[in-house]
Amino acid sequence: MSTHAIPTPFQTLSAVARGYLPRVMQARGWVLAALPVLPIGLFLALTTILKVQGERIPPALYLSAFHVVLAKFMLPIMALVAAPAGIREDIEQRTIPLMLARPSTIWMLPFGKGVLWFGWGALWLVVACAGLLALGSSPEAFFYQAAALVLTYWAVLAFMSLLGLVFKRGTLWGALYLFIWDPLVRIFPGNLQRITFVHYLESIAGTRSTEVAASQLLAQEQISTPVGLAILVLIVFGLGCWALCGWKLQATPLGLAGSESEG
Amino acid sequence: MIRLERASLRYGDILGLSPTSFELPDGGGITGLLGPNGAGKSSLIQLLSGLLPPSGGEVGIFGESPFRNPAVLTRIGLVPEGDRFPVGLNGTRWLRMMGELSGLTGSALDESIQRALVAVGMETRAQLGFSSMSKGMRQRIRMAQALLHDPDLLILDEPFNGLDPEARLNLMELMRNLALGGKRIIVSSHILGEVAQLTDRILLLFRGRLLAEGSVAEIRELLDRHPVELRIASEAARQVARWAVEQDELVALRMEDGAAVLAVRNPRDFLPRLQDAVVTGQLPLRALDPLDLNLDAVFQYLTKDHA
Numbered sequence: 001m002s003t004h005a006i007p008t009p010f011q012t013l014s015a016v017a018r019g020y021l022p023r024v025m026q027a028r029g030w031v032l033a034a035l036p037v038l039p040i041g042l043f044l045a046l047t048t049i050l051k052v053q054g055e056r057i058p059p060a061l062y063l064s065a066f067h068v069v070l071a072k073f074m075l076p077i078m079a080l081v082a083a084p085a086g087i088r089e090d091i092e093q094r095t096i097p098l099m100l101a102r103p104s105t106i107w108m109l110p111f112g113k114g115v116l117w118f119g120w121g122a123l124w125l126v127v128a129c130a131g132l133l134a135l136g137s138s139p140e141a142f143f144y145q146a147a148a149l150v151l152t153y154w155a156v157l158a159f160m161s162l163l164g165l166v167f168k169r170g171t172l173w174g175a176l177y178l179f180i181w182d183p184l185v186r187i188f189p190g191n192l193q194r195i196t197f198v199h200y201l202e203s204i205a206g207t208r209s210t211e212v213a214a215s216q217l218l219a220q221e222q223i224s225t226p227v228g229l230a231i232l233v234l235i236v237f238g239l240g241c242w243a244l245c246g247w248k249l250q251a252t253p254l255g256l257a258g259s260e261s262e263g
Numbered sequence: 264m265i266r267l268e269r270a271s272l273r274y275g276d277i278l279g280l281s282p283t284s285f286e287l288p289d290g291g292g293i294t295g296l297l298g299p300n301g302a303g304k305s306s307l308i309q310l311l312s313g314l315l316p317p318s319g320g321e322v323g324i325f326g327e328s329p330f331r332n333p334a335v336l337t338r339i340g341l342v343p344e345g346d347r348f349p350v351g352l353n354g355t356r357w358l359r360m361m362g363e364l365s366g367l368t369g370s371a372l373d374e375s376i377q378r379a380l381v382a383v384g385m386e387t388r389a390q391l392g393f394s395s396m397s398k399g400m401r402q403r404i405r406m407a408q409a410l411l412h413d414p415d416l417l418i419l420d421e422p423f424n425g426l427d428p429e430a431r432l433n434l435m436e437l438m439r440n441l442a443l444g445g446k447r448i449i450v451s452s453h454i455l456g457e458v459a460q461l462t463d464r465i466l467l468l469f470r471g472r473l474l475a476e477g478s479v480a481e482i483r484e485l486l487d488r489h490p491v492e493l494r495i496a497s498e499a500a501r502q503v504a505r506w507a508v509e510q511d512e513l514v515a516l517r518m519e520d521g522a523a524v525l526a527v528r529n530p531r532d533f534l535p536r537l538q539d540a541v542v543t544g545q546l547p548l549r550a551l552d553p554l555d556l557n558l559d560a561v562f563q564y565l566t567k568d569h570a
Binding site: 006094095098254 | 274305308309312313314315316330331333334336337339341343344345347348349350351352353356357359360361363364365366368408420
């Protein structure tokens with residue numbers, strides 16, 4: 001009779017993250033890396049050219065790069081690129097049964113793959129933020145901007161991963177949420193802003209992309225959340241989503257065909 | 264050791280496995296799951312390997328339900344059907360991850376990987392990426408992952424698909440050795456000859472039902488009762504027909520242009536006599552085509568027979 005120990009949740013996490021490590025160094029991983037770094041690189045190249053030509057560089061250019069390019073555009077796309085490479089990929093490739101037939105901690109599998117893509121994406125978000133320093137940002141702003149991006153990426157990636165496990169077209173629902181709901185809510189009554197990722201990102205970063213003008217129809221005063229609370233909300237929200245991913249995988253019978261049975 | 268008590272499996276409205284009961288005893292041995300495509304072999308395997316819970320009834324492996332039960336899963340090795348692997352990984356890294364997910368660590372993990380790779384003959388090629396491996400090599404790696412944690416119960420779903428004859432023989436030899444070493448092996452196939460080379464105990468499945476359980480001889484006897492259609496092409500088809508009507512096994516005869524189509528029982532008795540008749544020049548034969556020697560036809564016949 002074989003007598004092997006049952007792997008602990010941490011061993012499961014470690015096995016999956018290390019096992020799939022080469023995946024982040026492949027095409028999808030480099031696309032993820034390029035998403036935040038490439039636009040900032042372009043900004044730097046353009047400002048360098050303008051400086052050489054003696055043109056004036058707008059002083060708040062780094063804020064536009066941060067809010068419009070990184071926060072509103074690249075970060076959601078990064079989450080939409082990374083989330084399908086998580087446990088959803090194993091379900092679609094029908095490799096998940098080989099993992100489910102092991103005595104590992106099943107609820108830890110989504111987080112094991114997710115943490116890998118989170119770490120890789122977070123690294124390049126920080127690199128992109130460092131590029132903002134060359135565009136005029138301050139070391140203090142860098143700290144808050146990097147924290148805002150990394151924590152929001154954490155929460156958004158967890159949310160996208162959960163949607164991917166709950167819905168077959170999770171990426172589509174995620175894209176609708178990030179690109180329709182988030183911008184729309186900015187003109188809705190104040191407290192609705194608290195159920196957007198942008199609200200917490202801007203609260204941590206300490207700056208806003210645009211103020212809503214009083215002349216705008218339905219315009220509402222924008223509200224802020226204290227930095228500490230905003231950080232806590234994003235961390236807890238992310239953990240909650242990963243926990244729900246784990247619960248969903250644990251509770252869902254997945255057969256060899258990758259589909260659910262009635263059980 | 265393995266006990267099913269009216270265990271069934273549904274996929275929505277579709278019944279994958281009707282209420283099924285059987286027991287397999289403790290100790291080593293090989294049991295064949297035989298049935299045509301769609302017979303319920305994979306459904307049964309998913310219940311046994313703990314991937315799916317039964318929709319009704321009970322499944323007991325080592326005395327416990329296997330579904331999401333690490334204590335049972337640590338003693339099961341599964342080789343599912345199909346050529347599926349995570350993209351972008353190589354064999355060694357994937358085996359290491361699978362070993363760790365089975366609770367192996369440190370030197371025990373290294374030794375297990377090496378032992379499993381030697382057993383399947385992949386010790387020098389496991390570092391290749393899956394996309395660079397042949398189908399047969401990937402099948403061997405899939406077998407290796409099931410052996411890593413030295414399971415007491417090994418479940419293999421159509422393991423010979425895609426293997427060349429040499430690899431097939433090697434795998435059969437490996438399975439026999441494991442069974443002799445005390446491992447219980449359940450192997451599914453839709454080819455009787457394949458299973459018959461491995462085991463004398465067969466579970467015969469058809470359309471989600473356990474049709475028969477017994478030795479290869481008993482199953483062969485059941486199969487022999489099914490008349491097989493043979494088309495014998497000959498320039499002297501009438502002479503063939505005259506010879507055929509003298510044979511006890513003949514059930515039906517019809518003539519086609521340049522051929523006689525015979526329906527015969529017990530083809531294993533009939534065919535050697537036909538061969539002798541051709542060799543001794545009694546029958547001028549141009550071609551022999553079995554028309555319905557596939558398992559589907561045999562199983563259709565068996566179900567009618569049982570009804």
